[in-house]
Amino acid sequence: MLVMGEVRTGLLQNSGEIPESLCQGVLGLLSGERVRTSRRPIVYAVSPDQLTGVDCRLASASRARVRGVGTVLSRASVTGGRVLQGSSHIQVARAESDHRLSWSHYLARPGVIEVFGKVRVPDLADGFADSGGWNDCLDLGSVGERFMDVVQASPLLDRKAPFRSARTRLRWVAVAEEPGREGPGIRFTLGRDRVRTLRLVLPDGFTPDVVDFCEDLALHDWLLTTLLVIVERARVGTATRAEVTAKLAPAVDHLLHLWMPAARLDDDFAPLWEALERRPGFTRQWQSLVARVRDQVAINTLALLREAGGW
């Protein structure tokens, strides 16, 4: 088993968070299909699945020429009316023929890419995980990102985002646990240029929940990355209190309440999140940052009160 995907995460280009009622219009990428939403514990809306056809090389660590044909499964989602994600993934299967078949064959297998010749899982998994600089190889991130672009271009959004932020990229690979190979586990790597890689070894094979998990991780990684930049730019200790507070305000208004790791996930994934909480310790870092932001805002409030002669 080999499943690969990429999640791109960014700020929805709107001044405030959008209400659930607007999600249908913003994420309705397919006529005749409803946007699915859930409200607890945080409003989450996801577009209908989209398919994109590909016929190209797959990156492989050995640089072997591997050709795959099939469809990429993608969706766009909005969490908390504020964070937009574009997510694409595929399952790799071995082609039964040695030539390309009629397109209807591939369409009958949504989200599957058939590879000609033998599938060497570790080779393809390693290749995909660091395929960033490769040209002309399967590019799942761009597929998902185009659906993000469609959402961002929606006339229902005012494009007046409260702050600038870069999109992050989380590339993930999931393989099944096999006797003699590494046991179930998770490996998360922070790369350059806002690229992250995630490698999963799953005891029970692939389920659609794996995609949910990767999207959830990408969401929280983006929140952390974005908050770090905001705090860094605020120049705490150097700039004036008023300047610092002004720089931190968007975080308070738009980000701090969104942290809810594993909120919608199946219990099977709880151990994976727990592993990430131990190292690198997402929530620890988040809480420390949040405390810093709140302290700064509080100190400034006190200062203002004092100036105003409050005490």
Add this chain to the structure above:
Amino acid sequence: MLVFAISDKGGTGRSVTSSNIVYRRALQGSDVCYLDFDFGSPTAGAIFSVSSVARGTTQGGMHRYFEGRIADPHRIDIWAETDREGLRAKPPGAGQMVLFPGDEGGGEFSTVSEEMLLRCVRLFTRLEEEFDLCLVDLSAGRSFAAQMALAATARLPGVPFRWLVFHRWTRQHIIAAHGLVQGRQGLLAAGVDHGHDGETLADHIRFVRTAVLEPDAAELEGLRETQKAWLNECDRELRELARRYGVGRTSMLGKIPLDPVLQWREQLISDEDVLSSQIANAETVAAFDDLAKKIVDDSAWEAL
């Protein structure tokens, strides 16, 4: 915000001034990027002293992006990749500064196809999400790049944009700058063709005077009285000409004094160049700083 830098004639110092605006804006804490749309001569890397892309990139730049051959154009973190020691450490609180170079050996395009336009719209939309200021350096004169910029912004009603028209303080340059904006197939006419409202577009265009030699400048101390009188008279005539052509004070966003450093070596001027090595003039940096602020200051852009 998208800012387009254009000039009618070459040699106005458009690129070097734009680069310095971008640099000053980054120092002021904004996330900025510089897009090299001078397709016929993709050499922006040289100004930022990124020698690996001094003549354009080999890793897929603007040209290949617009041809649809790559998904994302090559981006360069200038703070990290510039060869100039003095620029390499990003000061605390400074914003991102990113260069999008053209392709090495890239040439001007023969047309703007619908596909190119869509790619341009997509690029601007994405960059606007990430950067406070995207400065797009267009080539001199009427170009496909300028046409594409006009067409793309017409399709992006939610994205604020501004145009800077660079010209030197000479008779020929003033007339040319006016022609580029108001003339046949100028920015306004082409903009209206692409769906812009003429008046609104005009409100989003300002002029920048470059290599300006003020008659009372210190450099002119040694001149004879007759020479000074003549210079004053020339300057008065130019001001009158500029006013008549709508290139006068009210439509001017800023002026950059003549500075030898800019003439001989087109580069970013750091505070160090002014303070320690003293090769550049403090007035020049002040002018860049001022422009960098005015570019995003709405009061400087109120309707004329």
Add this chain to the structure above:
Amino acid sequence: MTPAYAAFGEVEAERRVASAPLSHVSIELGHLYMEDFQAGPERLREQFRQVAPWAETMRASWRARVPGGRARVSTCFLIDDYFSRFSTPSELVPMVLEAAAECDLTIDYLARESACAEADGVKLARLVEDRLVTDPPPGTDGSRPPVTETGWLCNGARSPYGGAVQAMGSARGWEPPAQNAKRRHSIFVDVELWDSDSRGRTWSCPFLAAVWQLLRLGLIRNDGELPVRPVPRGPSFPANWDELPAVVQLNPAAAPFSAYTTLSVLSTRFLPVELAVRTILSQVFVDAAVLRQVADRSGGEGIPLPDELVDRISYIFLGA
């Protein structure tokens, strides 16, 4: 204490898909255009005479396949009211029914072609257009948007044309188009899906025919609902096409309109149209939940269906 597991569900987060009643096969007995109508009732009778034995053969073959011979076979007939309007339902429908009856054929369902564009306020053609997933030429790696020509759909890569060239760069010469699934040589097909003018968009005949096939296969949903349900015939037929339901059930005892498979008996002049229809259908992505529903039902009856839609569609082409 044992851990407590909480179950939580939200209606909006779940997806429900209505299921269609299904026959084993839907046989299309004919397709009436203005020119056929103008040729008079004899032309129609001639057509039905030719179709009758093939319809019977198909019926017999399904009887042999289904346990107890209880084959569910429905027949249908499509009238063009989209490209040209002629006569009225009250005048035309009885004539068609009479001609069929003379050849011992029963028409179970009558459909209007314009219903394939829009039926009961649902823009069926748009629904299907949104579900097109274009057949990618080799080298399509997902990094760029799929290459499309607005309003056209092909089965390969088109000849490259002009486009933007860089100054002092080299221009490309002519190159042939290529079929993606070619076996050495190409049969390149490029289908016009629609065109538009001041009155709006006009869907092409192959595109509407593709929608028609999908309707007969019971594979279209709108918000999870069936967009078209056959309406039993009234005592008389209206004087205006717009008042005729999208699909009219003429025979109260008929098997369901939609079916696992379809058969169309057509004149050979429809051969290019049907090639275009198959080009379109092989690029339509049907909702996986709907496909699963149909597969479960047919599997439960011991009738495995081919995965690929186009393999569920058969034709008999008759010479003039």
